[in-house]
Amino acid sequence: MNRKLIVGLLIAAIVIGGCCFFFSRNNKKEVYQKEYLYQFYAHKEGDDVIFYEPGLLMYLSGYNLYTNSDASLEDLEESYFSRNELFDNYISVFALMKPDNIEETFSEITERELGKSYFNISLDEAKKINDIFLEQQSLVTDYYGDSRILLYNLSDEQREEFYKKYEDSSYVIEDSVMETTEPYTGHKHQEFQGIVKEINGNEVVIRVLDGKRICQYSGIYDDISFDIQDYVAFDFYFFKTGIEEETRSEWTGVEFENIKIIDEPKNFDIDAYYADEYEKKKDLIIKVLVVAFYSFVLVVSMVYFSRRQREKWSS
Numbered sequence: 001m002n003r004k005l006i007v008g009l010l011i012a013a014i015v016i017g018g019c020c021f022f023f024s025r026n027n028k029k030e031v032y033q034k035e036y037l038y039q040f041y042a043h044k045e046g047d048d049v050i051f052y053e054p055g056l057l058m059y060l061s062g063y064n065l066y067t068n069s070d071a072s073l074e075d076l077e078e079s080y081f082s083r084n085e086l087f088d089n090y091i092s093v094f095a096l097m098k099p100d101n102i103e104e105t106f107s108e109i110t111e112r113e114l115g116k117s118y119f120n121i122s123l124d125e126a127k128k129i130n131d132i133f134l135e136q137q138s139l140v141t142d143y144y145g146d147s148r149i150l151l152y153n154l155s156d157e158q159r160e161e162f163y164k165k166y167e168d169s170s171y172v173i174e175d176s177v178m179e180t181t182e183p184y185t186g187h188k189h190q191e192f193q194g195i196v197k198e199i200n201g202n203e204v205v206i207r208v209l210d211g212k213r214i215c216q217y218s219g220i221y222d223d224i225s226f227d228i229q230d231y232v233a234f235d236f237y238f239f240k241t242g243i244e245e246e247t248r249s250e251w252t253g254v255e256f257e258n259i260k261i262i263d264e265p266k267n268f269d270i271d272a273y274y275a276d277e278y279e280k281k282k283d284l285i286i287k288v289l290v291v292a293f294y295s296f297v298l299v300v301s302m303v304y305f306s307r308r309q310r311e312k313w314s315s
Contacts, residue, residue: 039094040080054126062102105152136162191235195273207273219254226261234259
């Protein structure tokens with residue numbers, strides 16, 4: 001009887017725990033989705049999520065340009081519910097891709113082309129505005145020779161030049177207007193000096209000494225004119241991941257803009273750039289010695305007690 005009672009209590013506990021876990025997950029999912037209604041140009045009507053597709057198309061176009069992606073409107077809407085990789089990527093860069101700038105640019109084009117607000121047009125009309133936006137972006141890319149410079153991040157005056165070029169292909173863009181000190185809005189221009197640690201094809205790893213902290217930057221650079229252990233100056237805007245800690249810093253997926261050899265600073269000590277690796281090697285050696293010592297002690301002990309046992313049996 002007691003055994004049946006215990007089994008019943010265990011089953012009840014499992015069922016109750018499972019229900020709590022299920023409702024907890026669903027509640028978290030609902031909160032997670034509600035938090036991002038704005039980013040998806042969506043609102044709720046009862047239990048339904050309603051997307052304002054012209055608005056979402058506008059953000060999608062900016063996202064695809066910013067991340068060099070080709071997601072569709074359907075993909076993005078589905079990602080809202082499934083919370084897949086696209087959802088995570090979209091949310092992670094939403095603020096960086098400057099949504100206010102995107103809205104302003106789409107609104108300007110709509111006023112010029114249709115004479116009304118972008119937010120009073122149909123999805124078909126929005127798609128036409130998006131096509132015009134992308135055509136102008138192509139002009140921007142052709143002019144600067146860099147697809148990372150985006151139409152919606154340019155100044156009003158600069159966008160005006162590209163609209164004129166869009167309307168009249170023979171129009172000559174005013175070069176003095178097009179100069180920009182911040183070509184990649186949202187990305188800080190990073191500049192450092194350090195030692196080249198590795199070169200593998202066009203993949204480069206550079207180490208920088210920041211006080212006692214060693215920072216490592218790895219990424220792509222095509223014009224290799226330096227060797228391992230050269231002291232270089234380098235700069236970049238774009239990277240994929242960055243880890244900043246008190247004792248170390250590691251940046252990966254760096255798109256180096258320039259890397260050039262420069263003179264080493266005074267009191268230069270190349271060993272300082274590899275101090276962490278030396279420390280790891282030292283720790284490894286110590287661990288190996290400790291393991292070897294305890295293994296030796298264990299073997300000696302086993303031999304000793306084995307002999308004692310044999311002596312006891314023989315006597």
